[in-house]
Amino acid sequence: MKFFSSFRKRSPWVLHYNAGSCNGCDIEILAALAPKYDLERFGVINTGNPKQSDIFLVTGPVTYRSRERLVELYSQIPEPKVVVAVGSCTATGGVFRGMYNVEDGIDRYIPVDVYVPGCASSPQLIIDAVARALEILETKSKEIEKPFKLFGAIETIHNRLSRLNMAAKVGQNEKN
Amino acid sequence: MKKTIQIPLGSQHISLLEPIRFKFECENEKIIGVDADVGFVHRGVELACTRSFEFKQVGYVVARVCGLCAITHTLSYTLAAEKLLGYEANDRIKYLRMLMVELDRIHSHMLCLAHTAENAGFEALFMQIMGDRELIMEVQEAISGNRIQFDYISIGGVNRDLTSELSALIRKNLGLLAEKIDTLIGLFDNNWSLSLRYKGVGVLSLEDAYTYNALGPLARAAGLATDVRAETSDFPYEEIGYKMILESTGDIHARNFVRLREIVNSIEICRNIIENLPVGEIQEKAKGKPNGEAVIRVEAPRGELFYLVRGSGQNMLDRVRIKTPTFSAIPAMMEVFKGSEYADAPAILASFDPCMSCTAK
16 A cells, blocks of 8 residues: 555644643644644644544543543554654653552553653654654554553454454453 | 434544543534533542652642643642741742743633634634744743743742843743734734624623632633732732733623733733842742641632642641632533534633643642
């Protein structure tokens, strides 16, 4: 599918999800998309739909209630996809590490390709991360990537991974 | 009997910066009932302030409750802690703190205006306001060293001084911004397509604002005169040209106008602070351990921010209670949604300027 990959390189669409951050990195992502920093000159558009996205920008340490939504969104993005963890707390938990409702970083749940440091990370770093993510996106294949911490058997339909109820399994196992 | 349908909005949606879920009960296009779920980003900051951090560090931890009004959180906690330590800051520290809070208010209000424009379908205006906002971000970075989470205030003073080059930069950027705000005021007032989306939409009456405990720009747009800056005497706001901004119609247009005119007022306050900055130390020793209970109210960009701090002479605090403006404004928000069109819901929501990470902590 060389035909599509050339388009994907010129216009990667971004999905942004706040998994419990303080808003600092979210408004820096907005500032990076806006004039002065202008991430949109690379063809990046902020879309709300996971099924049209290529790059997944996540901010915040994963809170107890947001993790199912995080895994669900991740599994709905079609391959190839790249995950960018924006901010210190997304990488390690940062200042929130050890708080009772926080899961210390998103890489416990989904595989991360690019980490962006900083509290709050600056728009320059976010642009750098997206440019790096584009390079990684080119090397990735259509092979299906699985989120971590998926307990129980993974269902397949027609020899392909089923995307249905991916996240529900995270919660189900916790109850048992 | 008419049939009603339920339409969910969130928890992840293009018009939302942060996770919040609404369940709208709709009758055709009209919203007749709303249910909101705000707890997606609860982290447990209040407990961590008393368990894992010492009282000198807590000021920087509570800043991470919210990225937009981080400085107001630090300021409220610091004032409460200083009250317990029996320390009173000198005039220069007070003025520098006020300067940062007002700069923060300007950039927060501009983000809200940009977001309201985007959710009303005016993408170009969103880009324009976000571009203008960079003038303030530049100033904040020059003063404090960081664009968003500037840990500028600490117990006993502020962390950096204002040099004469910085004052020149602030004067220059505020001058540029003042012109741009003037054009924005004209645009928000006269643009025909914006007036269709804003005027008469999402009306909160004065009685409702009073009954449902609205605060901040939401209440002032409805004509309810409430502003912590005028009610408390922690800072000398009267002598640097603070004016209470009131509108009367209570719709989205009025809320936008309260924000725009508050930006103009804040620019004037910042200029006055720089012109009349007193001399003195920027960092003084505040000795001792917090003992007793202190309550502080500070006007955040969204309304009254309330802090209760209790200590018993130990390094660790006993209790830190944070009551944020968005949390108090939720009942008023729910009331506004009822009776409006579903298509206006994102614009109405953005005009409240809700801050979920504040609310859930």
